[in-house]
Amino acid sequence: LAKTTQPISMDSYEGQEVNITCSHNNIATNDYITWYQQFPSQGPRFIIQGYKTKVTNEVASLFIPADRKSSTLSLPRVSLSDTAVYYCLVGDVIKAAGNKLTFGGGTRVLVKP
Amino acid sequence: DAGVIQSPRHEVTEMGQEVTLRCKPISGHNSLFWYRQTMMRGLELLIYFNNNVPIDDSGMPEDRFSAKMPNASFSTLKIQPSEPRDSAVYFCASSFTFGEADTEAFFGQGTRLTVV
Numbered sequence: 001l002a003k004t005t006q007p008i009s010m011d012s013y014e015g016q017e018v019n020i021t022c023s024h025n026n027i028a029t030n031d032y033i034t035w036y037q038q039f040p041s042q043g044p045r046f047i048i049q050g051y052k053t054k055v056t057n058e059v060a061s062l063f064i065p066a067d068r069k070s071s072t073l074s075l076p077r078v079s080l081s082d083t084a085v086y087y088c089l090v091g092d093v094i095k096a097a098g099n100k101l102t103f104g105g106g107t108r109v110l111v112k113p
Numbered sequence: 114d115a116g117v118i119q120s121p122r123h124e125v126t127e128m129g130q131e132v133t134l135r136c137k138p139i140s141g142h143n144s145l146f147w148y149r150q151t152m153m154r155g156l157e158l159l160i161y162f163n164n165n166v167p168i169d170d171s172g173m174p175e176d177r178f179s180a181k182m183p184n185a186s187f188s189t190l191k192i193q194p195s196e197p198r199d200s201a202v203y204f205c206a207s208s209f210t211f212g213e214a215d216t217e218a219f220f221g222q223g224t225r226l227t228v229v
Binding site for chain 2: 034041042043044045046049087101102103104105106
């Protein structure tokens with residue numbers, strides 16, 4: 001599984017856009033990029049997944065450059081409730097025997113009033 | 114669906130005692146995962162099952178840990194004997210594997226284990 005590197009923490013203010021960049025220099029051809037969010041005292045929750053270019057859903061956008069060696073999770077107009085730890089995962093989710101999610105340290109995002 | 118259900122939510126036990134954590138995956142899911150989370154080591158995958166069969170238990174710390182999945186709707190993680198360093202939050206997650214693809218994983222609320 002490809003190793004990922006992301007900032008340990010980020011501070012932001014309500015209404016701002018938060019961008020978290022994840023580095024994955026040794027990403028493989030079959031690897032997808034997946035982001036999970038974890039609130040305090042809860043289990044992680046899937047946010048978004050992509051392979052290349054841009055993916056957008058109701059929660060976030062994921063930008064992936066052509067070389068795929070990094071990706072950026074973008075949270076538009078954050079609120080206090082977006083305070084959480086955000087994990088970037090890279091791996092081949094197309095497996096016959098199930099997906100083994102390997103979590104790194106994550107980025108702790110603190111949204112201030 | 115109620116999601117992945119774990120019990121108990123909190124468990125406090127004395128060192129040397131047996132501890133059993135329980136998990137009910139989402140109905141229809143055929144992959145199940147047990148994770149452990151601590152401040153020092155983050156989220157660690159302990160074991161995962163596919164169609165009730167343990168596929169990879171390389172993350173299980175030692176022989177004191179064992180996991181079973183007797184049927185598609187129930188799994189247990191047992192620690193015997195427990196030690197203070199086992200104190201952590203234990204998460205269970207499930208997903209659906211179809212052909213060679215997997216859906217996202219859905220996590221339970223976790224069991225906070227404290228061994229004193």
